[in-house]
Every structure is written in C-alpha cells, then in structure tokens.
Amino acid sequence: MMTFYPDIKLVHVAAAMTSGTLFALRALGLLAGMRWPRAALVRYTSYTIDTVLLTGAMMLLTILPAGLFANGWLVAKIVFVVAYVGLGIAAFRPSWSLGARAGLVTAALLCFLQVYGIARAHDPWGWLLWLVS
Ligand code: HEM
Structure with a gap:
C-alpha cells in the first residue's frame, strides 16, 4: 500500500485545494448576491470533491505509521x-x-x-x- 502513498497524497492535496477554492468562489458569489452558489449541481460537485478529499485522508491515515x-x-x-x-x-x-x-x-x-x-x-x-x- 505504501507504494501508492505519493499518488494518494497528491489526490488528497489536490482535492483539498479544489475544495477550498470552490468554497471561496461560492462564498464570494453568495456575498455578491448571486444564486449559482446554492445551485444543486454546484452543491453536489462540492460534496463529491469533499468525499474524494476524505477518502484520501482515510487512506493516508491507514498507511502511515502512528508515530507520525x-x-x-x-x-x-x-x-x-x-x-x-x-x-x-x-x-x-x-x-x-x-x-x-x-x-x-x-x-x-x-x-x-x-x-x-x-x-x-x-x-x-x-x-x-x-x-x-
Ligand atoms: C480542509 C481539509 C484539508 C486540507 C486543506 C488538507 C491539506 C493537506 C495537505 C496540504 C497535506 C500534505 C502535507 C505535506 O506536505 O506533508 C495533507 C496531508 C495529510 N492529510 Fe490532509 N487536509 C485536509 C483534511 C484532512 C482530514 C480531514 C484528514 C484526516 C482525517 C487529513 C489527513 C491527512 C494525512 C494523514 C496526511 C498525510 C501527512 C503526511 O504525508 O505526512 N487531512 N493534508
């Protein structure tokens, strides 16, 4: 499993950055009075990214030594x-x-x-x- 560590970490970090960027954009849109930040497609895209983020986090948690x-x-x-x-x-x-x-x-x-x-x-x-x- 350790063989996949760099790839899993890359996916986790990429998902984390995408999640934060999407949240910031949605929040800016909301503050500007726009309606798209609450649209179903945008919400479900956000949930999907967060699921990838958390799955990567759980995998990292499993493969890394507890001492870390x-x-x-x-x-x-x-x-x-x-x-x-x-x-x-x-x-x-x-x-x-x-x-x-x-x-x-x-x-x-x-x-x-x-x-x-x-x-x-x-x-x-x-x-x-x-x-x-
Ligand atoms: C907003 C959410 C999150 C962000 C922005 C984030 C960001 C990051 C980043 C930038 C790294 C790479 C660190 C490095 O260069 O060594 C990382 C690694 C990691 N993250 Fe996350 N993370 C998030 C959520 C989580 C959650 C919820 C967990 C656990 C439940 C988690 C567990 C880990 C683990 C175990 C590593 C591996 C550390 C290592 O390789 O040494 N992360 N995360």
Missing part, C-alpha cells in the same frame, strides 16, 4: 477541519445579514488556511509557529 501523528498535529487539524465545515455550512444559511455572512466566510477561510499550515508543518501550531518560535 505523535505531536497531535492531526487532532489539531481535524478540529480546524470541523470548524471550517461548521462555519462554512453556517455561512450558507439564508437568515444572515451581509456583515455576519462575511464574518462567517472569513472565519471559515482562516480555519482552512490553518488546516493547510498544520498539514504542511506537521505541527499543531500550523502558521502560528511563525509567531511562537
């Missing part, structure tokens, strides 16, 4: 993934004012950036490492 996660970076990453998904879902609720929606979108995108930083650094602090070190 010993400093807790994966747990921190999952906490930020959950926050990103939760804030993203909340941002798409119809009831918000423009300001509140913009705040939720910004918070979701900051969580996404932190997920990326944690993954790259293999450290729970992610980008914050620059501040604390």
